[in-house]
Amino acid sequence: MIEILTTGLPNTVQDLGRPGHLSLGISHGGAMDSQALAIANLMLGNDRSAAGLEIALHPFRLKAHVDTALAITGADCPIRIDDRRCPPWWATAIRAGETLLVEAPRAGARSYIAFAGGLDLPSVMGSRATDAKAGFGGLAGRGLARGDRLRLNTAMCPLPPAGLGVALEERQITGNATASAIELRVLPAAEFHSFTAQAHAAFTGCEWKITSEANRMGYRLSGETLSLASPRELLSHGIVPGTVQVPPSGQPIIQLADANTCGGYPKIATVIEADLWRLAQAPVGARLRFLPVSIEAATQALRTARQQLDAFVAARNISAGRLRPA
Structure with missing residues (x-):
């Protein structure tokens, strides 16, 4: 106990x-x-x-x-x-x-x-x-x-x-707001093309700060305002950890582990699964930068992460408890 x-x-x-x-x-x-x-x-x-x-x-x-x-x-x-x-x-x-x-x-x-x-x-x-x-x-x-x-x-x-x-x-973990921005790989989401060219450029070209509105449900970011090309009314739709929604304020919200399972805000991107640990280790005040990647690259990143864990298991079993020293 x-x-x-x-x-x-x-x-x-x-x-x-x-x-x-x-x-x-x-x-x-x-x-x-x-x-x-x-x-x-x-x-x-x-x-x-x-x-x-x-x-x-x-x-x-x-x-x-x-x-x-x-x-x-x-x-x-x-x-x-x-x-x-x-x-x-x-x-x-x-x-x-x-x-x-x-x-x-x-x-x-x-x-x-x-x-x-x-x-x-x-x-x-x-x-x-x-x-x-x-x-x-x-x-x-x-x-x-x-x-x-x-x-x-x-x-x-x-x-x-x-x-x-x-x-x-x-x-490589970033510790505070004075450190370099944390790079997160993203895929375009369903409403990506509903945003303006300026919003696309700002989303991937600027840095975003994690505000104090951050918990296991999601992180609200501050930075450039992301605008839709024209107003849209959406029915609630499924969302998953990593989904980047943009409410009327134009300031993105990244959904995380305890996020609601559906929502109605437009989605501009999704952080790939292999990079969600980076968000988990990003403290309030940390800066983020989004890097677009292909579906193939996202799939390979997840495959590599899983292979690393499998290799860790194999090494643990073979060595009977003797891991590589830190």
Whole structure:
């Protein structure tokens, strides 16, 4: 069992979500940075979809009441277990009575903590992910609170005392608004050609800032005004994580993991699935730049990301727990 000591409501239990229920109005949900949670689980020998913690508000502290092992991925944060410092993207043992502290990120926005065996919580519609909008999953559909105690599935995790790490050179995370803009690959959406040539040029040629109106449902951006060539009335239509809608204000909204399943605003583009982790790790104030790509390039990017995870699994199995040092 673990006990939550310091937290905030944006911190939740997540797994890889509950796909297949959009027709019922239920979001895909799950970890915003699904790659980070999957790798944290794989570092421990868990199924990649085991439930863990998504930490969006730091500092975060928990206390272990049993000997177990955990892995921490995602944002680049200072991490301590009692007086022992740990690097990011690291798996290690934690003993009963020890306290884990994850401090504010130096870069990135969300941390992921997986536990050997995963969190022992009820599955709702095939997932343990928290859906705060619908009020189910995780801990009764709510964020973590001080004093919460979560049970762990019993599992043995053969880790050396020094721990194990993994280096992922391709994951370059932007930390703050003064850093360079985060590049996101996009495909044109259904109403792309309904926007003016000036809007097309501004969308891909200018930088966009993530405003304070940002959460798991979506990010509202600020920048140039995007205008339609002529007014349009649209029926509500299906949307998915990554959809970039443009409301009457002309300021885009990117739909994310807990987005509504349908909406009526015109859609100018969609962020490709392989780049959604970059959005998950983009903090308020960060700047974005959109790069148009082909369907073939988007498909290949997703295929490559999945192949990297599969290779990670194979390496983990072959080496019996000895990953490449970070």
